[in-house]
Amino acid sequence: MQAERPWADLRINSERLNNRIHQLARIGALEGGGVCRLALSDEDRKARDLVCHWMKQLGLTVSIDRIGNVTGLRKGKTDSPPVMTGSHIDTVATGGPYDGNLGVLAGLEVIETLNEAGIETIHPLAVGYFTNEEGARFAPDMMGSGVHQGALDLDQMLAVRGIDGKTVGQELERIGYAGEQPVGQFYARRYIELHIEQGPVLEQRDIQIGAVTGVQGISWTEYSIRGISNHAGTTPMELRHDAGYVAAQIVVEARRLARDMGQGQVATVGQVEMIPNLVNVIAREARLTVDLRNMDEQRLQLAEKRLGRFIDEIATAEQVEISQRSLARFQPVHFDPAMIELVDSTAARLGLSCLKMPSGAGHDAQMFAPNCPTSMIFVPSQGGISHNIHEFTATHQIAAGANVLLQTLLHCATQEPD
Amino acid sequence: MQAERPWADLRINSERLNNRIHQLARIGALEGGGVCRLALSDEDRKARDLVCHWMKQLGLTVSIDRIGNVTGLRKGKTDSPPVMTGSHIDTVATGGPYDGNLGVLAGLEVIETLNEAGIETIHPLAVGYFTNEEGARFAPDMMGSGVHQGALDLDQMLAVRGIDGKTVGQELERIGYAGEQPVGQFYARRYIELHIEQGPVLEQRDIQIGAVTGVQGISWTEYSIRGISNHAGTTPMELRHDAGYVAAQIVVEARRLARDMGQGQVATVGQVEMIPNLVNVIAREARLTVDLRNMDEQRLQLAEKRLGRFIDEIATAEQVEISQRSLARFQPVHFDPAMIELVDSTAARLGLSCLKMPSGAGHDAQMFAPNCPTSMIFVPSQGGISHNIHEFTATHQIAAGANVLLQTLLHCATQEPD
Incomplete structure (x- = not known):
């Protein structure tokens, strides 16, 4: 040898x-x-x-x-x-x-x-x-x-x-x-x-x-949520269309999704902005980005689909509008x-x-x-x-x-x- | 008459x-x-x-x-x-x-x-x-x-x-x-x-x-969360100390708390900020405000306590530091x-x-x-x-x-x- x-x-x-x-x-x-x-x-x-x-x-x-x-x-x-x-x-x-x-x-x-x-x-x-x-x-x-x-x-x-x-x-x-x-x-x-x-x-x-x-393959999406601004004190919980709450649900879901999927799936929300961003005003708008990565293109697509379904559901539940924009999308590279x-x-x-x-x-x-x-x-x-x-x-x-x-x-x- | x-x-x-x-x-x-x-x-x-x-x-x-x-x-x-x-x-x-x-x-x-x-x-x-x-x-x-x-x-x-x-x-x-x-x-x-x-x-x-x-009585608290900034692609989910995720959990919990408690309890997070607020960087810091209101002082205190317990739990779970500051606290006024x-x-x-x-x-x-x-x-x-x-x-x-x-x-x- x-x-x-x-x-x-x-x-x-x-x-x-x-x-x-x-x-x-x-x-x-x-x-x-x-x-x-x-x-x-x-x-x-x-x-x-x-x-x-x-x-x-x-x-x-x-x-x-x-x-x-x-x-x-x-x-x-x-x-x-x-x-x-x-x-x-x-x-x-x-x-x-x-x-x-x-x-x-x-x-x-x-x-x-x-x-x-x-x-x-x-x-x-x-x-x-x-x-x-x-x-x-x-x-x-x-x-x-x-x-x-x-x-x-x-x-x-x-x-x-x-x-x-x-x-x-x-x-x-x-x-x-x-x-x-x-x-x-x-x-x-x-x-x-x-x-x-x-x-x-x-x-x-x-x-x-x-x-x-x-x-890893990379999928970056920006979500813009449009709810209704209202008074934090006078608006009963069941009458809210809170863009900030919906943004937070997406952040929490991104974590759950990655933990559930496992196998190297990662999901990150690094950017969240709320409008008007005041203590006592229900947010009328929120913007956030979701960064999904996986070595497996099929699983990355699955993550995108699962998140998409969740977003449709919560938009309906809270009666807010959610639009999305792809910021980046790269397939995985295999050595x-x-x-x-x-x-x-x-x-x-x-x-x-x-x-x-x-x-x-x-x-x-x-x-x-x-x-x-x-x-x-x-x-x-x-x-x-x-x-x-x-x-x-x-x-x-x-x-x-x-x-x-x-x-x-x-x-x-x-x-x-x- | x-x-x-x-x-x-x-x-x-x-x-x-x-x-x-x-x-x-x-x-x-x-x-x-x-x-x-x-x-x-x-x-x-x-x-x-x-x-x-x-x-x-x-x-x-x-x-x-x-x-x-x-x-x-x-x-x-x-x-x-x-x-x-x-x-x-x-x-x-x-x-x-x-x-x-x-x-x-x-x-x-x-x-x-x-x-x-x-x-x-x-x-x-x-x-x-x-x-x-x-x-x-x-x-x-x-x-x-x-x-x-x-x-x-x-x-x-x-x-x-x-x-x-x-x-x-x-x-x-x-x-x-x-x-x-x-x-x-x-x-x-x-x-x-x-x-x-x-x-x-x-x-x-x-x-x-x-x-x-x-x-209603009003309780305004600002929470500052200190986690660890890290790369969205290279940091496995189980090794994260994500201040933004913890902030989102608080937002979602505030809604759940108010819905669970009912009887006029309202809870609002109108303000969220993340640092550095970048797509592909796990947030090292997040700040948010929680606005809790109730006509009943005892129930307002209960809401504060329940939220406080939740915050202790998630700080431990995610291994982040959470500090809090009261911005306003008024007891209810009864006519x-x-x-x-x-x-x-x-x-x-x-x-x-x-x-x-x-x-x-x-x-x-x-x-x-x-x-x-x-x-x-x-x-x-x-x-x-x-x-x-x-x-x-x-x-x-x-x-x-x-x-x-x-x-x-x-x-x-x-x-x-x-």
């Missing part, structure tokens, strides 16, 4: 990876902790420059495509499509040092580890960072990887105007990252991405590695079963506990999933917190994830061509 | 009353309907001047007290304390023509009817309008009647600063209604006030007159049983349907209730709507109420001294 995997005991250098993470986190660092590095800002440019510098130091061939995605390529024995890893280095306005950045820098650490060990792989290896994964400045999110994998149109995306009125194209030119590499033509042999979980599951269950099975198994078995081989789990958040990996065998590796997020200056993952947890990344990339890159 | 009540067939002049209502409503009239006549504003001054003018035309002796309450007195055969009626002529910012004004102008119409018929009563009659009943510009509401009846301190009230920074005292001086009559010394023999219901009960039950049994009966029997004698009912809103009458036998007469509000430019009560409904007022005032004012 060992002869087949001469690199089985190879491990990344955790301190070196950690140093890169903290060096990168200084660009756009916020007072009091955290990072603000919105896509295509000056801070993003500085961070891009630093990562390009590291890529070149490691001997990678750097190319920049027309939407600003940057790829560092390490030659293999063959000229086949590369086994790829990567993520993003843009952040939300109050982000942390790990979201995205970890995946890119762990990729570089894998390269440096291979360089040091003098290992040549059969297939090339690529480390990429993709433009505007967060969508915090320009919508949609996962823009760079979407264009990269042909799911989004280049020209449309270049024309997208950000929250500050500037377009993606203008800003790419301004910061010098409007590359020449064509997009929608680069296909990876395999894609695997290391990312922090951004949720509490691994920490709560004390598990070191998540083998990500896919990305490749063999890649998921590879992450799981690699973690086991390294003596790490591992859980097969879906991702509740979107990631660049999902853009690769339709085109090549794809999976992700999750490491725990302290308190489940991310998109927050308190985002934190401990060094030993990062090392565990980066070693799984190293070993899975090596496995994929040393396989004979299919 | 007829000999004992030579005035039993006397009726008010509905057209004359209606004319005064519409004349007064032109002062502070809003484009598109409704009235804005905030207490002690220029519009209030003009309306006061007009009502004073009418009082003097009717031969009433006008006096103004130190908080600006205006009383018009009609002499009786004896010098005893007057049988009093009245209400207020200030409105909320988007008020209607009837709330308050009806009670004052119906009082004047009663006087004019008696003048025309040449009826002299044993006890004097008084018609008053009280300063700042609405509390829309200066808090608290029912300020003038409260000072008038010794429940509120004159100097404290004169120092109250309004939403525009000016004090009650300054504004009384400015509009020329800082009178010299001492306050807290004027006691009425009886007090009876005609008012629109401001609720839907009479209209819904197709009843012409409400004999008001008292004013005089004999006066309630008098309204009821008078309505019956006039061939009008009548319902004994509590008031869900506060009124000047409640300030008189501790000091003299008091009740109120309600007439229907179309759609239960008030504090709204669409406030409406039909002329025949107003006439019915004003005739009950005429006959009850006559009854009280022609009784031999106790």
Whole structure:
């Protein structure tokens, strides 16, 4: 066995990876902790420059495509499509040092580890960072990887105007990252991405590695309820048409629905507004959003239907009007079963506990999933917190994830061509 | 019998009353309907001047007290304390023509009817309008009647600063209604006030007159819920500490509580706010208010206790912190049983349907209730709507109420001294 995997005991250098993470986190660092590095800002440019510098130091061939995605390529024995890893280095306005950045820098650490060990792989290896994964400045999110994998149109995306009125194209030119590499033509042999979980599951269950099975389907709906405003003191309970009460029933039902359905169904009402929002006036209007997610499209549709039926019933019962508007609807993304198994078995081989789990958040990996065998590796997020200056993952947890990344990339890159 | 009540067939002049209502409503009239006549504003001054003018035309002796309450007195055969009626002529910012004004102008119409018929009563009659009943510009509401009846301190009230920074005292001086009559010394023999219901009960039950049994006790509490903000996609249902969900449970429980308790218990959540109020973020904080009302102090306390128990339970279940703050707490006011009966029997004698009912809103009458036998007469509000430019009560409904007022005032004012 060992002869087949001469690199089985190879491990990344955790301190070196950690140093890169903290060096990168200084660009756009916020007072009091955290990072603000919105896509295509000056801070993003500085961070891009630093990562390009590291890529070149490691001997990678750097190319920049027309939407600003940057790829560092390490030659293999063959000229086949590369086994790829990567993520993003843009952040939300109050982000942390790990979201995205970890995946890119762990990729570089894998390269440096291979360089040091003098290992040549059969297939090339690529480390990429993709433009505007967060969508915090320009919508949609996962823009760079979407264009990269042909799911989004280049020209449309270049024309997208950000929250500050500037377009993606203008800003790419301004910061010098409007590359020449064509997009929608680069296909990876395999894609695997290391990312922090951004949720509490691994920490709560004390598990070191998540083998990500896919990305949940998302259904966002806004409900607007129109009742009748009236005096809180003088209106008997049975004569009310209370928009706020109906909104609250939906919130409570969303929880019940998710608990009843189980199997990973989640439901969240994060936004509720009442009009006129006064202590002693029955609300004449209420608006709320419902966020439903499931890995299974059929069950996600079932959740939507059940909620819809409930809403029809309560509208009739309280005699209010309820209108609805879809804010977002994405089908689930399923990662490749063999890649998921590879992450799981690699973690086991390294003596790490591992859980097969879906991702509740979107990631660049999902853009690769339709085109090549794809999976992700999750490491725990302290308190489940991310998109927050308190985002934190401990060094030993990062090392565990980066070693799984190293070993899975090596496995994929040393396989004979299919 | 007829000999004992030579005035039993006397009726008010509905057209004359209606004319005064519409004349007064032109002062502070809003484009598109409704009235804005905030207490002690220029519009209030003009309306006061007009009502004073009418009082003097009717031969009433006008006096103004130190908080600006205006009383018009009609002499009786004896010098005893007057049988009093009245209400207020200030409105909320988007008020209607009837709330308050009806009670004052119906009082004047009663006087004019008696003048025309040449009826002299044993006890004097008084018609008053009280300063700042609405509390829309200066808090608290029912300020003038409260000072008038010794429940509120004159100097404290004169120092109250309004939403525009000016004090009650300054504004009384400015509009020329800082009178010299001492306050807290004027006691009425009886007090009876005609008012629109401001609720839907009479209209819904197709009843012409409400004999008001008292004013509900009010309990206003603000609840602040502190949970944990987290990602809507990545946080399993069983690991959530969702402040918004807990707020919604309270809203739903408030309704259930009121329906379960019945017997006039009402409960309203008119105000809900969530933080950060985003589609895909579990709320870390939620604030809401609960408005509980009941005519029975014991049952109001029971409602408070039941809600308190529920809140303790759900705080534990969801592991969130809930703090509470009392915003207002008033015990119920009970009107005089004999006066309630008098309204009821008078309505019956006039061939009008009548319902004994509590008031869900506060009124000047409640300030008189501790000091003299008091009740109120309600007439229907179309759609239960008030504090709204669409406030409406039909002329025949107003006439019915004003005739009950005429006959009850006559009854009280022609009784031999106790």
